[in-house]
Amino acid sequence: MRKTNALALAALGTALAMSLAACGGTAGGGGDKTTGTGNTGTGASAAKHNDGYTKVVNANDAKGGTLKFAYSDEPDSMDPGNTYYAFNWNFTRLYARPLLTYTAAPGEEGLKLVPDLAEGLGEASEDGKTWTYKIKKGIKYDDGTEVKAADVKYAIARSNFSEELTDGPKYFAEYLDAEGYKGPYKDKNLDNFKAIETPDDYTIVFKLKAPFSEFDFLVANPQSAPVPQAKDTGLEYEKTVASTGPYKIESYEVGKQFNLVKNEHWDQATDTTRKQLPDRIEVQMKQSAEDIDQRLLAGQIHVDLGGTGVQTAARAKIVGDAKLKDSTDNPYTPFNRYAMMSTKVAPFDNIECRKAVQYATDQVATQAPWGGPLGGDIGSTLMTPTTVGYQQYDLFPNGADNKGDVAKAKEALAACGKADGFETNIAVRGDRTKEVQVAEALQASLDKVGIKASIKKYPSGDWSAQYAGKPDFVHKNNLGIMIAGWGADWPSGFGFLSQIVDGRFIKASGNYNMMELNDPAVNELLDKGIQTTDATERNKIWGEVDKKVMESAAFLPFVYEKTLLFRPESLTNVYVHPAYGMYDYTWLGVKQ
């Protein structure tokens, strides 16, 4: 899972259309967990609220000017091979071209993979264990030299098999048949990396340990952007990335300023998903988050790079001003915010006690800390509405107004043998204000049915390694409920579900399946799904997995998270890319 907005979960056409049609700014109230309160797109000529969700706003291909981004932090790295920040999987495309990418379009069209560096999508062998890609001839780096297949092989070797580049995901290391390979920094001979073959300069062949029908999604990850071995400077490569995109790096002062200028060796004819409109692109880092909002509203900058939306103060100002609100979009982020109940901590080892929590929870109260309906729709499933495979259902309806069903909760408690309630602990990341408020809301809900929950706060830095992600610690400290969130790295049910529900992924530390659910039926479905080549059939399986896990009552969804993005008038070609859950940074231009 990427650190902030993991790669947006794609929508099935129907899911996205449903969510788009259902949006509408329901004021007050908690939204409807069975229909959602998504986003509206209007057909008015002047840009309206959420227009960027369904069409390109301020379409204008005029060139020139400086596109200004600001960001409240600094990313893990600007090296496409060493970053796990969601916005960077969007932003690095300005200077790095992976084998595949997503179509540049709003709505469901934007979820389709298209060739980028490659000539076409991957060709799988019959057994699904070998994937072959042909790369386009004549693609050049910013120094004019031609990209070769070996550069893609090297890029994957360095990003997945070195001790130094630790920030990006390691999916290739996990799925490629590369047992014993020590990485290019310890073993300079790339021929020893036998899991990838390059029979000629324009062909690259991946050999997997097991069939993996969604391999195309993996090579849409920026780690497949080519890196010439001679130019690799390891951790410092982020300052001198060999560019294949429409822009190249002019300078990078780490943690301060990142500047891009046009790459004269980029050829629009080879690229269907990017534009090259501004003369230069500037990113200021480590800026005050509140000040970024003020500068956005004043038109002094164009985009908040993080893509996570405006802060509370600016949100209040925008909501109270119809004109400002017309300049915003309210898309889903890839995240589901939820709690997991540990099936190994009593009394949650009894499904009826878990059901009692499901019914007792006031989901309007747990939605409030996220900012009400603008901050997310009330959830009832694992996958969010913008995940391929999402199916809408609600196994635990908790009242018509979603404010909890005390009677049903008490019935479940009686069935659990705890008619008078019980005591438990809610674990939460203490430095995440919204999650603490959610824990408090949940605590109040449970108190109404006699469940006395104490809130235990832990630091987010060690949350996964030392506390909620460490089953031994969870058991010893009787952590029955853990507040968490999850977004996937690629838009499919497998990308979303595998890490959090596969019982074989329960780790001694760094565990995300905090339910400790190890259901053979779920595991088998996951295996079956990833080996199924037919997309429709595969997506149906993800829906089955979702339902099977919800039947365990160990997963308590709170909200399908949404964000509020502001688009200044001076920004052109703006639309929310569904694969990233934020504006498409490779399309933006500025008015002169």
Next chain:
Amino acid sequence: MVAFIVRRVIAAVLMLVIVSVATFAIFFLIPRALGQTPEGMASRYVGRDATPEAIQGAVKRLHLDDPLIVQYGRFAKGIVAGQDYSLGPRKAECPAPCFGFSFNNNQPVWPTLLDRLPATMSLALGAAVVWLVAGVSIGVISALKRGTAVDRAAMTVALAGVSLPIYFTGLVSLSVFAYTLGIFPGGGSYTGLTEDPVMWFQALVLPWVTLAFLYAALYARLTRAGMLETMGEDYIRTARAKGLKERTVVTKHALRATLTPILTIFGLDLGLLLGGAVLTESTFSIPGIGKLVIDAIRGNDLPVVLGVTLFAAFFIVLANLIVDILYAVVDPRVRLS
């Protein structure tokens, strides 16, 4: 006098060593004493889905499995002799004084500190001029107009200055003067003095005034209290009895005596600010030492926190040293004590 200075310099160096040991212990010894493992620490500095092998690699690369005394020794040796750091295909040299490499962004700490110093100095020195001039002037006028509307108004403003936090006055000033009236540039506009002196000045006006507002209020109150006390002294009455002009009495006799403790505090305040004006730099997004350290604390970037702490301690110790020496110059009895 020379012996006195030597003694104070040795004491200052010892103080820096103690600060470095104490800071190191806070960030490395206490977590370990509370059960933190090297792997637990390393897991903060690798990707979220890092494999156990990647975490072990980070443990080795950051030397987190070494005994603490060895880790401190390496840190201290780096300051004196420099050290190397693996970047992957090659090693990076970090010449002395090397304060280590950032765990988060793999940059050497010392050049980062030097890079951030001009912004912090620009902010601190400019604000110091503003608050010293404004604070002392207001304090003197207030003392001379004691009990009048002017005094009461000045002290009310001073009370507001002391009470209002910088992140409030800063955001309000940005909202009004940068984003509404457009008189000054907004946050994140800081530019180096040598790069663009005009923009440097324009971008710093609001931060100077915001920071100086707090300190000027303090200094006005201190000056007023000092002036009131001094103006009641016998030698002031004598000066007046000699027929000196009131301006001379105030500036040459009263103010001079009042300024001595003010300047002492000024030296320490300035030393403190040179170690980073955290709130002002954060509010105005000025890439100074204060912004650096607050970001490092948020990111558990221990080498940077350690480096900034020592850097800030150096300025405070230096300011103390200068004050001590100046005292000795002014008052020979200090040298003997």
